Amino acid sequence: MSSRDTILSRLRNRSGGELSEPHCDFTVLQRPSSSQAARVDQFQKTIEPVHGEVHRCTRESWIAQLVDLLASRGARSLLVPSEHQIGRALRDCGRDDLPHMLVYDEPIESWQAHLFNEVDAAITSTRGGIAETGTLILWPTPDEPRLMSLVPPIHIAVLEASEIYTTFHEAMLAQNWASGMPTNALLVSGPSKTADIEQTLAYGVHGPKELIILVIE
Amino acid sequence: MSQTTAQDPHHIDVKEFHSRARAAIADPKIRQNFRKAMDGLMVKRQDAFEGWDLEALRDLGANIRLRALANLPDLLEALETKLTANGIRVHWAIDSDEACRIVRDICIARDAKTVIKGKSMVSEEMELNHYLKDQGIEALESDLGEYIVQLAGETPSHIIMPAIHKNTAEISELLHEKTGTDLSNDVEYLTAAARLQLREKFMNADVGVSGVNFAVAETGTLCLVENEGNGRMTTTVPPCHIAVTGIEKVVGNLEDVAPLLALLTRSATGQHITTYFNMISSPRKPNELDGPEEVHLVLVDNGRSSIYQDDELLDTLRCIRCGACMNHCPVYTRVGGHAYGTTYPGPIGKILMPHLIGLDEGQHLPTASSLCGACGEVCPVKIPIPDLLVRLRQESVDGDKLNPAKVRGHGAKRNALEALVWKGWSWMHARPGVYRFGTAVAARLRNLQPGRLGGWTKYRTAPKLAAKTLHERMKERGQ
Numbered sequence: 001m002s003s004r005d006t007i008l009s010r011l012r013n014r015s016g017g018e019l020s021e022p023h024c025d026f027t028v029l030q031r032p033s034s035s036q037a038a039r040v041d042q043f044q045k046t047i048e049p050v051h052g053e054v055h056r057c058t059r060e061s062w063i064a065q066l067v068d069l070l071a072s073r074g075a076r077s078l079l080v081p082s083e084h085q086i087g088r089a090l091r092d093c094g095r096d097d098l099p100h101m102l103v104y105d106e107p108i109e110s111w112q113a114h115l116f117n118e119v120d121a122a123i124t125s126t127r128g129g130i131a132e133t134g135t136l137i138l139w140p141t142p143d144e145p146r147l148m149s150l151v152p153p154i155h156i157a158v159l160e161a162s163e164i165y166t167t168f169h170e171a172m173l174a175q176n177w178a179s180g181m182p183t184n185a186l187l188v189s190g191p192s193k194t195a196d197i198e199q200t201l202a203y204g205v206h207g208p209k210e211l212i213i214l215v216i217e
Numbered sequence: 218m219s220q221t222t223a224q225d226p227h228h229i230d231v232k233e234f235h236s237r238a239r240a241a242i243a244d245p246k247i248r249q250n251f252r253k254a255m256d257g258l259m260v261k262r263q264d265a266f267e268g269w270d271l272e273a274l275r276d277l278g279a280n281i282r283l284r285a286l287a288n289l290p291d292l293l294e295a296l297e298t299k300l301t302a303n304g305i306r307v308h309w310a311i312d313s314d315e316a317c318r319i320v321r322d323i324c325i326a327r328d329a330k331t332v333i334k335g336k337s338m339v340s341e342e343m344e345l346n347h348y349l350k351d352q353g354i355e356a357l358e359s360d361l362g363e364y365i366v367q368l369a370g371e372t373p374s375h376i377i378m379p380a381i382h383k384n385t386a387e388i389s390e391l392l393h394e395k396t397g398t399d400l401s402n403d404v405e406y407l408t409a410a411a412r413l414q415l416r417e418k419f420m421n422a423d424v425g426v427s428g429v430n431f432a433v434a435e436t437g438t439l440c441l442v443e444n445e446g447n448g449r450m451t452t453t454v455p456p457c458h459i460a461v462t463g464i465e466k467v468v469g470n471l472e473d474v475a476p477l478l479a480l481l482t483r484s485a486t487g488q489h490i491t492t493y494f495n496m497i498s499s500p501r502k503p504n505e506l507d508g509p510e511e512v513h514l515v516l517v518d519n520g521r522s523s524i525y526q527d528d529e530l531l532d533t534l535r536c537i538r539c540g541a542c543m544n545h546c547p548v549y550t551r552v553g554g555h556a557y558g559t560t561y562p563g564p565i566g567k568i569l570m571p572h573l574i575g576l577d578e579g580q581h582l583p584t585a586s587s588l589c590g591a592c593g594e595v596c597p598v599k600i601p602i603p604d605l606l607v608r609l610r611q612e613s614v615d616g617d618k619l620n621p622a623k624v625r626g627h628g629a630k631r632n633a634l635e636a637l638v639w640k641g642w643s644w645m646h647a648r649p650g651v652y653r654f655g656t657a658v659a660a661r662l663r664n665l666q667p668g669r670l671g672g673w674t675k676y677r678t679a680p681k682l683a684a685k686t687l688h689e690r691m692k693e694r695g696q
Contacts, residue, residue: 003518004309007464010522011290016531019287022280028273029476046489108454108507112420133490145506146453150446168490169475178471181436183502184453187494192446194408195486196362196378198385199254202408205361206415207446207493 029169031132039131039164040215047134050190051203053212062214063093066156069212070121075099079115079122079152083143086125086158104145115147121154128163130171130187136213137171138186146184155208157188161217229558231574234581237556247382247553254381258544261487262595278480279599281473282535289525292434292467293516299437303499305512316517317348320426320459323513324354327457329423333415335451336360336443337428338376338538339461339517342560342573345426356426359415359447361408368395374554376561377485377540382553415447425451425509429462430537431477432514435470439514441495442481444488449495458497458509464516465534477537480597484539520573527623529608533568535598540565542592542602548585557582564592568605576613577626583609656686 001009034042044054057065070078081087082103091101099120108115124144127137136157140146149155165171168187172178177185192207203209241247266274285292297307310316316339324332332349334340334356346356346367358367362379366372369391373379380388385402392398398410427448431440439460441448452458468474482488501508524530543549543563554562559570559582567586571579583606592602611617614635615628622628645651663682670679685693 002309003311003315006311007309007516007518007522008290008293011293011464011525015526016528019283019528019531021287022283024277024280024284024473025273026277026472026476028270028277029479050492104506106506112454116416116420135490142504142506145508146449147507150449150453167475168478169472172471172475178435181438181471181496181498183497183499183505183508185438185496185498186449187490188492189490190492192444193492194361194445196360196365196380196445197388197404197407198250198383199257199378199381200385200404202404205408205412205445205447206359206419206450 031166040161042131043129043134043164052190055214057214057216067097070099075120077120079119081144084125115151119152122148122152123156124149126157126159129159130168131164132167135187135189139182140184150207154210156212158214161215231558231578238552241552241556250382250384251550251553255544255550265483265487275599277476278597282598285468295434296432296467303437308515310517312519313343316343316515319515321352324424331422332356332424332426333418333422333451334358335427335448336363339463357418361411419450419454422455424457425455426459427451429460429466431474432467433471434467438496438498442491444492453508456509457511459513461515464518464521481537481539484541484597524572532600535600536565541595545591545595564602571609575626576624577629580613580629653688660686
């Protein structure tokens with residue numbers, strides 16, 4: 001008998017007999033409804049203590065704010081999505097004070113060293129946010145691959161204020177995640193960090209050192 | 218010499234718990250490192266649950282885990298079907314050896330020479346690094362704490378914070394000696410140095426090995442909880458990802474993950490959520506530009522299906538590996554993680570390890586507890602840890618005739634004299650006349666009681682029997 005069959009048969013022929021299934025009451029996760037402004041406030045209040053940097057913008061102002069933020073960090077290169085509106089807007093805005101822009105349009109194998117060593121920042125869209133935990137929802141796509149939000153030292157995420165949910169539970173139900181998950185879905189709550197050395201927090205251990213969130217209101 | 222450097226971590230005699238515990242207690246550095254860390258974690262956990270109906274949340278967590286266990290074989294099959302449809306290959310391992318062989322065979326088939334690892338306690342249980350090394354495959358830990366522990370040639374002393382037994386100065390010296398970094402107490406500097414060293418390794422690794430926090434049957438999704446990003450690197454950069462997990466980690470629905478995640482991170486480190494919650498459902502698809510082309514899941518039994526047979530012991534399998542029980546354990550805080558000599562230390566280790574290594578080998582584990590109950594009170598999925606400790610104590614002496622012992626190696630601590638004493642005790646208590654006569658005689662002879670009772674009176678005065686029995690006193694009061 002294969003190990004699979006041995007394990008399954010041991011579990012099925014349990015000597016203690018069949019187990020009863022308890023009822024699971026999810027009401028403890030429910031929250032009173034709140035306004036969009038309150039959710040943005042809560043999101044900001046929760047992510048800032050873990051070094052998520054929040055900037056409130058409008059559809060008109062975000063590019064100018066981004067230019068300032070990147071300039072203040074001396075970023076020389078910015079990875080942008082090729083298809084998504086964010087990438088198009090940046091490429092079409094005509095500003096010459098943005099860093100050199102590049103797109104992730106080839107398999108990682110052909111430019112891994114460049115991505116790891118030369119790219120200063122990347123900007124991606126998000127699939128929403130979670131106010132209670134100060135969290136961004138990312139579903140990487142061929143247009144915005146997985147390593148975009150992980151490898152460059154600065155990750156800038158664009159978050160629509162209207163897409164901030166109160167809890168993770170609410171977000172996954174509202175977006176019907178159970179009907180089909182992507183290759184990789186992510187919750188991101190701040191820049192990469194560790195407390196493995198004597199519980200002292202240090203940021204940017206393996207992933208981005210900075211997470212900048214542009215909330216579009 | 219500290220407890221941590223004295224032994225080859227792969228040949229520890231678990232039965233030597235007492236001597237290791239004594240050495241740890243005598244080491245002020247170990248005690249200080251643990252005390253400081255555990256005190257902080259207890260406060261953080263409490264703060265993180267502020268505003269929550271914690272009892273209701275713990276009930277939900279417990280019920281989700283119990284529901285998953287009630288359907289375990291069905292869920293495992295459903296998980297396998299869904300993962301396979303998603304393109305993830307599923308393997309089953311009856312024990313650690315088989316799990317190691319499966320990982321090795323995948324590596325050999327890919328001609329892989331280097332493996333980068335994300336944090337995985339099951340791989341510690343398998344002693345995978347050791348095994349792969351013997352097979353000529355280099356396995357490098359990438360979680361900073363695990364990296365430090367691996368450089369030191371040690372094993373983790375805590376399931377969430379593997380290097381918690383070391384302070385900054387010790388880590389600085391270690392990194393200096395092994396990797397040539399400057400001596401520094403600047404944690405930012407030390408972390409940045411490790412980042413650089415490991416980025417190189419991520420780029421060149423042939424295989425990434427990770428653990429799994431929750432495996433969702435409904436969608437065929439592997440969930441990983443982490444802060445550093447090394448888990449994402451491990452599961453995204455190398456061309457092949459192998460996840461290893463215990464068979465009990467499966468849950469039915471995606472929805473189940475939300476409350477378990479809320480409980481896990483708050484209980485573990487007092488975080489509302491970790492930096493990353495990484496949900497993987499498929500290898501790289503044809504039009505995608507990164508991610509591994511191959512993803513494998515190794516489902517490891519290693520004694521779990523035996524635990525599953527018994528209604529009471531089954532509760533051990535609810536565990537979501539948060540470590541709150543060790544953070545709150547007065548014994549763990551004093552002796553540290555290495556004293557136990559087991560993969561999982563602290564209260565969860567005391568109830569889990571006897572099943573994995575046998576109750577003969579792990580006979581001291583269930584007794585390394587004051588039964589204060591803190592572990593059971595903080596457990597996010599309400600595992601009755603103190604009850605299980607008592608049960609294992611009974612099993613280790615074959616002490617319950619009505620419920621025969623079941624755990625492998627049971628009865629190892631049974632002592633003929635002790636058994637006879639308890640038999641006499643039980644005989645006397647079943648006979649009121651004999652009991653009254655016995656206690657009355659004992660009360661009269663109280664002055665003959667020894668004043669020194671071995672280890673007990675080393676730090677205490679010996680208890681003395683009352684001059685009159687309770688029955689006599691009640692009689693005097695006319696009742």
